Amino acid sequence: MTAEAANQVPMDIDTTPPLETRGLYVSFGHTSVLRDVDITVPAHTVVGLVGESGSGKSTLGKTVVGINKPREGQVLVHGEDVFSVGKRRRATMRRQVQYIPQDPFSTLSPRRTVGQTLAEALDPRRAKPSDHEQAIARALEQVRLDANVVEKYPYQFSGGQRQRIAIARALILQPRLIIADEITSALDVSVQAEILKLLRSLESTIEASMLFISHNLAVVQTLCEYVAVMHQGVIVEQGKVDDVYRDPQHEYTRRLLASVPGSEGFSLD
Numbered sequence: 001m002t003a004e005a006a007n008q009v010p011m012d013i014d015t016t017p018p019l020e021t022r023g024l025y026v027s028f029g030h031t032s033v034l035r036d037v038d039i040t041v042p043a044h045t046v047v048g049l050v051g052e053s054g055s056g057k058s059t060l061g062k063t064v065v066g067i068n069k070p071r072e073g074q075v076l077v078h079g080e081d082v083f084s085v086g087k088r089r090r091a092t093m094r095r096q097v098q099y100i101p102q103d104p105f106s107t108l109s110p111r112r113t114v115g116q117t118l119a120e121a122l123d124p125r126r127a128k129p130s131d132h133e134q135a136i137a138r139a140l141e142q143v144r145l146d147a148n149v150v151e152k153y154p155y156q157f158s159g160g161q162r163q164r165i166a167i168a169r170a171l172i173l174q175p176r177l178i179i180a181d182e183i184t185s186a187l188d189v190s191v192q193a194e195i196l197k198l199l200r201s202l203e204s205t206i207e208a209s210m211l212f213i214s215h216n217l218a219v220v221q222t223l224c225e226y227v228a229v230m231h232q233g234v235i236v237e238q239g240k241v242d243d244v245y246r247d248p249q250h251e252y253t254r255r256l257l258a259s260v261p262g263s264e265g266f267s268l269d
Helices: 055-066 087-095 114-122 129-142 147-151 160-170 189-203 215-221 241-246 252-259
Strands: 017-026 031-041 046-050 072-077 097-100 176-179 209-213 226-231 234-240
Touching: 017 055, 017 176, 031 046, 031 055, 031 209, 031 226, 031 234, 046 055, 046 215, 055 072, 055 097, 055 209, 087 097, 087 176, 114 129, 114 147, 114 160, 129 160, 147 252, 160 189, 189 215, 226 241, 226 252, 234 241, 234 252
Parallel strands: 046 209, 046 226, 097 176, 176 209
Antiparallel strands: 017 031, 017 072, 226 234
16 A cells, blocks of 8 residues: 555545545644644545544544534535535535534433434424424434334433434434544443444445544444544544555554554454
């Protein structure tokens, strides 16, 4: 794998990518958090974004969905710059890009039932489950939850179940792009495996692409076809997961792989 190839995530030349960032800079005060970030998520693809805590991964995810505003650069969703279009168009585009947080309990209203939460995603002004029964049932079925959960509240569910509800809330809008931000890191190993199995099954049944943010290299290898490595706000390496893991070109990637428990026992088989 050449150094040039390592710096590219290939894309389908016949399809405008669901996500591209170009020369993206994000600063908080006088501190630069992202620097000249170029990343592409091709259509119908899961791209992993890995790096240590504080490397800028979540900042990138939140910038893509509009929570952070870049100082410079572009965030292109299907070729349109999110930060250059008018308010109405931006609102439409943001429905096409859904964000799943690490801790869904902090974003699920304790005063709303599951049905109300999913209805609110579809229509924030009229969160009436009875108006959206079919869409709610379909979203719950996609994440392997029974339809009877619509009357329950977040505190009545386990962490894994709440994460499924958060995934359903994203899927109900039939987005073109999903930003999954460390969504398995707070779960125990067995529940994490269930969520990963669910995400793999969704790959073949939904149209959305995904930017999967994680510090867990093994999880990224399990789920993703491509990976981008972030260090101190910079993408230092990109490429197919197996290529990058087997033959890392950047020193930081080599150190990151060497830090996996059991290295050199980190198995790629």
